[in-house]
Amino acid sequence: xxxxxxxxxxxSSRKFINIGARQKxxxxxxxxxxxxxxxxxNHFTDREKIILFVTIHENDNEKAAEVLSELAPEDAxxxxxxxxxxxxxxxxxxxxxxxxxxxxxLVSEELxxxxxTSLEERPTEEVKELLxxxxxxxxxxxxxxxYALNENTNVSDAITAMQLEGDVESAFxxxxxxxxxxxxxxxxxxxVLFSKPNTPLKNIMTTDVISVQTDTDQEEAARVVADYNLxxxxxTDSEMKLVGVITVDDIIDVIDQEATEDMYKxxxxxxxxxxxxxxxxxxxKRLPFLLFSLLTASIAPLVVNHFKxxxxxxxxxxxxxPLVAALGGIAGNQTVxxxxxxxxxGQTEWISAKxxxxxxxxxxxxxxxxxxxxxxxxxxxxxxxxxxxLVLGLAVIINxxxxxxxxxxxxxxxxxxxxDPALGSVNLLTMCTDSLGLLTFLGxxxxxxxxxx
Amino acid sequence: xxxxxxxxxxxSSRKFINIGARQKxxxxxxxxxxxxxxxxxNHFTDREKIILFVTIHENDNEKAAEVLSELAPEDAxxxxxxxxxxxxxxxxxxxxxxxxxxxxxLVSEELxxxxxTSLEERPTEEVKELLxxxxxxxxxxxxxxxYALNENTNVSDAITAMQLEGDVESAFxxxxxxxxxxxxxxxxxxxVLFSKPNTPLKNIMTTDVISVQTDTDQEEAARVVADYNLxxxxxTDSEMKLVGVITVDDIIDVIDQEATEDMYKxxxxxxxxxxxxxxxxxxxKRLPFLLFSLLTASIAPLVVNHFKxxxxxxxxxxxxxPLVAALGGIAGNQTVxxxxxxxxxGQTEWISAKxxxxxxxxxxxxxxxxxxxxxxxxxxxxxxxxxxxLVLGLAVIINxxxxxxxxxxxxxxxxxxxxDPALGSVNLLTMCTDSLGLLTFLGxxxxxxxxxx
Numbered sequence: 001x002x003x004x005x006x007x008x009x010x011x012s013s014r015k016f017i018n019i020g021a022r023q024k025x026x027x028x029x030x031x032x033x034x035x036x037x038x039x040x041x042n043h044f045t046d047r048e049k050i051i052l053f054v055t056i057h058e059n060d061n062e063k064a065a066e067v068l069s070e071l072a073p074e075d076a077x078x079x080x081x082x083x084x085x086x087x088x089x090x091x092x093x094x095x096x097x098x099x100x101x102x103x104x105x106l107v108s109e110e111l112x113x114x115x116x117t118s119l120e121e122r123p124t125e126e127v128k129e130l131l132x133x134x135x136x137x138x139x140x141x142x143x144x145x146x147y148a149l150n151e152n153t154n155v156s157d158a159i160t161a162m163q164l165e166g167d168v169e170s171a172f173x174x175x176x177x178x179x180x181x182x183x184x185x186x187x188x189x190x191x192v193l194f195s196k197p198n199t200p201l202k203n204i205m206t207t208d209v210i211s212v213q214t215d216t217d218q219e220e221a222a223r224v225v226a227d228y229n230l231x232x233x234x235x236t237d238s239e240m241k242l243v244g245v246i247t248v249d250d251i252i253d254v255i256d257q258e259a260t261e262d263m264y265k266x267x268x269x270x271x272x273x274x275x276x277x278x279x280x281x282x283x284x285k286r287l288p289f290l291l292f293s294l295l296t297a298s299i300a301p302l303v304v305n306h307f308k309x310x311x312x313x314x315x316x317x318x319x320x321x322p323l324v325a326a327l328g329g330i331a332g333n334q335t336v337x338x339x340x341x342x343x344x345x346g347q348t349e350w351i352s353a354k355x356x357x358x359x360x361x362x363x364x365x366x367x368x369x370x371x372x373x374x375x376x377x378x379x380x381x382x383x384x385x386x387x388x389x390l391v392l393g394l395a396v397i398i399n400x401x402x403x404x405x406x407x408x409x410x411x412x413x414x415x416x417x418x419x420d421p422a423l424g425s426v427n428l429l430t431m432c433t434d435s436l437g438l439l440t441f442l443g444x445x446x447x448x449x450x451x452x453x
Numbered sequence: 454x455x456x457x458x459x460x461x462x463x464x465s466s467r468k469f470i471n472i473g474a475r476q477k478x479x480x481x482x483x484x485x486x487x488x489x490x491x492x493x494x495n496h497f498t499d500r501e502k503i504i505l506f507v508t509i510h511e512n513d514n515e516k517a518a519e520v521l522s523e524l525a526p527e528d529a530x531x532x533x534x535x536x537x538x539x540x541x542x543x544x545x546x547x548x549x550x551x552x553x554x555x556x557x558x559l560v561s562e563e564l565x566x567x568x569x570t571s572l573e574e575r576p577t578e579e580v581k582e583l584l585x586x587x588x589x590x591x592x593x594x595x596x597x598x599x600y601a602l603n604e605n606t607n608v609s610d611a612i613t614a615m616q617l618e619g620d621v622e623s624a625f626x627x628x629x630x631x632x633x634x635x636x637x638x639x640x641x642x643x644x645v646l647f648s649k650p651n652t653p654l655k656n657i658m659t660t661d662v663i664s665v666q667t668d669t670d671q672e673e674a675a676r677v678v679a680d681y682n683l684x685x686x687x688x689t690d691s692e693m694k695l696v697g698v699i700t701v702d703d704i705i706d707v708i709d710q711e712a713t714e715d716m717y718k719x720x721x722x723x724x725x726x727x728x729x730x731x732x733x734x735x736x737x738k739r740l741p742f743l744l745f746s747l748l749t750a751s752i753a754p755l756v757v758n759h760f761k762x763x764x765x766x767x768x769x770x771x772x773x774x775p776l777v778a779a780l781g782g783i784a785g786n787q788t789v790x791x792x793x794x795x796x797x798x799g800q801t802e803w804i805s806a807k808x809x810x811x812x813x814x815x816x817x818x819x820x821x822x823x824x825x826x827x828x829x830x831x832x833x834x835x836x837x838x839x840x841x842x843l844v845l846g847l848a849v850i851i852n853x854x855x856x857x858x859x860x861x862x863x864x865x866x867x868x869x870x871x872x873d874p875a876l877g878s879v880n881l882l883t884m885c886t887d888s889l890g891l892l893t894f895l896g897x898x899x900x901x902x903x904x905x906x
Contacts, residue, residue, distance in 0.1 A: 033663075035680040163647050171643060172625045172684065189642045190624060194616050210486075226709065227488040229702035231625065231684045248701050249682035252708065256679065259712035260794050263719075267786040275795050275808075279815040283823075286787060290820055293783045294828065300775035308768045315761045318771040322753035322887050325775055329782070330746045330880060333720040334739060341713050342728050355728075362732040367743055370736075375747065427783060434775050 010043050017044075017051050025052070026059045034063060038070035041079075042276060050082050057087055065094035068103070074272070077106035085111070089118040097126035098143040098250070105131065138221040139214030141254065142235040142244030148175040149201060151184050156197035158187075172231050175242055176205045183234055183242040185209055211236050214243060221246060222254040223345075262344050265422035266336065268293065292424065296431035300325070303435045307442035314452045316383070317445045320392055324441045327371065328399035328433030335360050335407030336429055340422045343415060357408045364404025368397035387451035395441035399433060402440075406432040463496050470497075470504050478505070479512045487516060491523035494532075495729060503535050510540055518547035521556070527725070530559035538564070542571040550579035551596040551703070558584065591674040592667030594707065595688040595697030601628040602654060604637050609650035625684050628695055629658045636687055636695040638662055664689050667696060674699060675707040676798075715797050718875035719789065721746065745877065749884035753778070756888045760895035767905045769836070770898045773845055777894045780824065781852035781886030788813050788860030789882055793875045796868060810861045817857025821850035840904035844897045852890035859885040 009028065016025040029037060029052075037056065041049055057064035068076050068091060080088050080103060092100060092115050104112045104127060116127065126144045133139030147162050158174060174192060176185040185205030195204050211234045212221045225233050225248060233251075235244040261271045270285035277285075304311075304321070311318050339356065376393025380386050410428050411421035445452060462481065469478040482490060482505075490509065494502055510517035521529050521544060533541050533556065545553060545568050557565045557580060569580065579597045586592030600615050611627060627645060629638040638658030648657050664687045665674045678686050678701060686704075688697040714724045723738035730738075757764075757774070764771050792809065829846025833839050863881050864874035898905060 033681060035682075159646055162643075189646060190615075193612055193642060193646055226702075226705045228486060229488075231701055248684055248705075249679075252679045252701075252705065255705065255708055255712075256798055259708075259715075260798070262712075263716055263790050263794055266716075267790045268783065269787050269790060273787075273791060275791060275812060279812050279819065282812070282816045283819045286784075286816065287820055287823060289787075290780070290784060290824055291827075293780060294824060297776050297779035297783070300779065301772045304772045304775060308772065311771050312765070312768050315765050315771075318764050318768075318774070319754050319757045319761065321771070321774060322757060322778055322891060323750050325778070326750035326753065326883055326887060327743070327746060330721065330750070330883065331739075331743060333879060334722050334726075334742075337716050337720045337722060338726060338728060341716055345709055345713070359728060359732050359735070363735045363739065366732065366736045367739055370740060371743055371747060374744075426786060430779055430783065434779060438775060 006040070010040060013040070013052065014044070014048060017048050022051075022055050022058075025055050029056065030059065034066035035070045037063075037067045041067070041071065042075065046078075046082065049079060053079055054083060054087060057083075057091055061090055062094050065091050069095060069099040073102040073106055076103045081107055081111060085114055089115055092119060096143060096145060097130060098141060098244075100127050101130040101140070133214055136218045137214060138212045138216040138218060138233075138235045138246060139244070141218055141221075141250050142214070142246045143250075144244050145171075146175060146232075146234075146242075146245040147171050147173070148177050148181075148242055151176045151178055151200065151202035151205070153201050154197065155192055155195045155199050155201070155204070158192060158201060173245075174201070175209075175234055175245070176201045177242055181241045183209060183211060183236050183240055186234070209234065212246075213238060218254045219258050219344075222251045222258070225251045226255070258344065261420070262340055262422045265420050265424065266340060266426050268424045268427050289424075289427075293427055296427045297434070299431050300434035300438055303439050304442065307446060310442055310446045310449060313449065314445060316388065317391075317442060317452075320379075321438060321441065323375075324392070324395050324399055324437050325434045327396055328403045328437040329430050331364060331367065331400045332403030332407040332429040332433050333426060335364070335404050336411060336425045339408055339411045340425065343411060343421045353408075353412050356412075357405070360404040360408045361401060364400045365397065368400030371400065372396040385452065387448045391441065391444045391448055391452070395437065395444055398440045399437035402436045403429070403433050406436075459493070463493060466493070466505065467497070467501060470501050475504075475508050475511075478508050482509065483512065487519035488523045490516075490520045494520070494524065495528065499531075499535065502532060506532055507536060507540060510536075510544055514543055515547050518544050522548060522552040526555040526559055529556045534560055534564060538567055542568055545572060549596055549598060550583055551594060551697075553580050554583040554593065586667055589671045590667060591665045591669040591671060591686075591688050591699060592697070594671055594674075594703050595667070595699045596703075597697050598624075599628060599685075599687075599695075599698040600624050600626070601630050601634075601695055604629045604631055604653070604655040604658070606654050607650065608645055608648045608652045608654070608657070611645060611654060626698075627654070628662075628687055628698070629654045630695055634694045636662060636664060636689050636693055639687070662687065665699075666691060671707050672711050672797075675704045675711070678704045679708070711797065714873070715793055715875045718873050718877065719793060719879050721877045721880050742877075742880075746880050749880045750887070752884050753887035753891055756892050757895065760899060763895055763899045763902060766902065767898060769841065769905075770844075770895060773832075774891060774894065776828075777845070777848050777852055777890050778887045780849055781856045781890040782883050784817060784820065784853050785856030785860040785882045785886045786879060788817070788857050789864060789878045792861055792864040793878065796864060796874045806861075806865050809865075810858070813857040813861045814854060817853045818850065821853030824853065825850040838905065840901045844894065844901055844905070847897055848890065848894035851893045852886060855889045855893075856882070856886050859889075 012028055013025060016028065041052060044052060053064060056067060104115065130140060147165060149158050149161055153161065162174065172189055174187045174189065175183060176187060178184050185202065185207045186209045187201055187205045191204050210224060210228050210230065212224060214235055214237055221233060231248045233246050234242055235246060237243050264271050264273065268289040273282055273285045372393035375396055376389035379392050380389030407429055410425045414423055414425065415421040465481055466478060469481065494505060497505060506517060509520060557568065583593060600618060602611050602614055606614065615627065625642055627640045627642065628636060629640060631637050638655065638660045639662045640654055640658045644657050663677060663681050663683065665677060667688055667690055674686060684701045686699050687695055688699060690696050717724050721742040726735055726738045825846035828849055829842035832845050833842030860882055863878045867876055867878065868874040
């Protein structure tokens with residue numbers, strides 16, 4: 001959708017809200033898909049949001065539920081806390097349990113209990129079960145709604161059974177279980193369509209089902225779906241009993257979320273920090289990381305402090321300090337980005353850490369020699385002192401070697417101690433390349449001091 | 454799969470390859486899924502790879518084709534150029550056209566033509582058509598295989614027609630077209646399953662079909678699929694005639710690829726740079742960017758050069774230079790990451806650039822004041838000179854303001870001039886925060902020079 005169209009819709013909606021023209025508001029909005037409506041909603045003030053959302057609910061409760069599903073859980077929780085409780089309950093009736101769980105977790109305990117008790121038996125149990133699984137696991141994001149039938153059911157009965165079950169959101173497979181609900185196979189709806197009515201499911205099912213367990217990390221589940229080109233993956237408990245299904249739309253959300261998290265963690269950002277947050281909330285989120293940065297960034301001054309005497313005699317060294325530090329930082333960031341990203345898309349299983357380290361070091365030294373030679377030659381040409389060129393060139397070569405080594409080791413080390421490989425890696429890297437790079441540069445400067453004065 | 458298991462399989466395979474025990478090799482490999490086999494292959498030498506791949510082909514040609522599909526196009530092209538042409542042709546017979554196109558583009562013109570002429574009519578035409586679309590567009594990644602039937606077909610005839618069409622890779626929808634092949638609607642296979650045999654498709658189809666055009670950017674197509682929770686999206690030409698379908702597995706590849714590209718472009722990396730590349734190839738890929746970095750990183754020394762006199766008199770200023778620069782760089786990177794990522798997941802349509810800039814500046818100044826005050830106070834406490842504390846604190850406040858402003862403007866500006874918002878953004882940012890930050894710091898130092906000596 002074009003930005004102008006969006007502006008127009010938002011301005012008109014706002015006008016209708018302010019003059020209380022709810023029917024006109026609905027006429028304007030009714031033809032939009034829920035994801036579009038969810039996109040619009042963030043542009044309104046809290047008061048406008050409520051009127052808009054309640055208007056959708058009054059005209060099409062199911063659509064209101066879909067809009068709620070499409071909002072980020074924090075935004076959905078915000079909204080739900082501001083509308084009348086009976087409206088909220090009605091909307092929750094239409095919400096699939098897997099979309100309900102993350103929202104309920106963010107509202108007050110009181111509201112959560114009210115909503116849960118007002119819901120009928122089944123979804124309440126389902127939501128409670130989902131909430132029992134750890135965050136960011138397959139169990140937490142799976143949907144408890146899916147088609148599963150006994151292996152002895154024939155195709156014709158299977159079709160009837162699925163029809164009775166009603167519409168199951170994005171169901172493309174029929175899972176086949178034994179008498180004790182163990183996952184035995186899978187049949188695509190395409191196969192069902194093409195098979196004779198009296199064929200038992202066990203004759204047409206694929207027995208080699210790829211599945212994950214409830215405690216599998218959601219990122220790992222996403223990788224399995226991506227690697228095997230699936231559109232849904234069944235989730236079993238520890239006894240291989242089928243308990244849920246994760247559909248590919250939720251997998252895409254996980255992949256997006258993890259890509260954002262990787263990038264955010266690399267630069268030491270809270271993973272929930274967004275542009276639309278209030279400045280106050282962003283300051284609160286970023287400050288701890290900046291205080292941590294203040295610590296990591298304080299190492300380099302301690303190093304430089306030791307060389308005050310050298311700098312006093314050759315101030316030109318101070319001039320080139322930012323260059324040596326920046327080149328190390330940039331080359332190191334490249335290595336960090338490669339290693340973090342390859343770990344994220346699951347390549348680490350395939351690479352040996354030793355090979356990666358060796359390769360990056362070779363690349364670092366090679367690039368260092370080329371950049372170092374250029375820099376040394378240029379600075380000699382401009383400043384006329386060959387020793388300054390030598391010191392500068394050597395420092396760059398060594399700092400690019402340090403950058404390659406540290407840039408590889410930081411994410412691998414973070415992974416080894418079970419932290420996220422991206423976590424604060426750019427901070428830690430800058431700390432190393434700044435302090436070790438300047439140590440090298442000023443150290444070499446001190447060594448050649450007599451030739452530099 | 455556990456790393457140990459993988460090692461074991463690779464070592465055993467290697468042994469079987471070396472003693473020529475091809476049957477044993479096949480027995481070892483036959484139970485693995487194609488994505489697993491594709492993962493293994495990268496661990497072997499070129500000679501071993503060929504034997505392994507040809508062994509798979511001899512025993513199960515379809516599996517060989519699937520393995521080829523799972524490899525990165527560059528790796529697949531490499532492999533295909535080393536095996537006998539008739540083997541290659543046989544494998545290509547089994548390959549869907551959308552997987553064929555990217556591989557054929559990377560092999561020699563001669564081999565490409567040989568393979569194309571040896572294929573039968575239909576796939577050749579299809580591949581040629583795919584190759585006619587621009588890279589990174591929906592037209593390039595769509596599959597020309599899908600179920601599409603006339604709107605007047607009834608459900609029973611539709612089932613027969615689909616059966617005759619044979620197995621279409623991951624088909625979950627039946628598209629409905631008019632007599633001139635214009636896309637009119639969509640029916641899920643679930644709906645087909647649940648409808649009476651004599652119902653015409655037009656009675657059960659959803660007419661509000663979300664589609665993209667052949668020239669739509671692949672990233673935009675991916676965003677549409679992600680936003681609307683689809684498992685496939687139809688692709689039309691400019692006249693709304695249905696020409697292809699993109700399935701969600703290809704969408705996931707696009708999302709992964711774009712996430713990698715964002716991170717890589719931020720740190721100025723070639724988007725094809727991988728750990729498994731040879732050091733030589735990585736040096737070649739990274740060097741141009743490092744040379745560009747050499748230029749951007751050379752601005753700060755020019756700035757510092759102007760303040761040599763000040764530094765000579767107050768060497769302590771040189772000690773704190775890396776701290777001022779690092780804090781600006783870290784805070785700026787945070788802003789860049791947020792803006793780049795929100796543009797990537799499609800939030801920019803929803804945010805106004807002005808609001809984002811205002812918000813980031815408020816956050817930057819607020820954090821700057823807090824960090825600046827702490828730093829100023831601590832340095833005063835340690836060094837005993839209140840003016841040094843003042844200069845340092847002020848410089849940090851101003852540099853965090855600069856970082857916020859520049860960090861927001863760089864990606865937005867790059868987007869405005871139709872470049873990738875992430876492209877080299879960290880380099881450009883470091884250039885600004887280093888040079889402007891040091892200009893501020895040393896400028897303030899010169900201003901307060903009399904109080905610092």
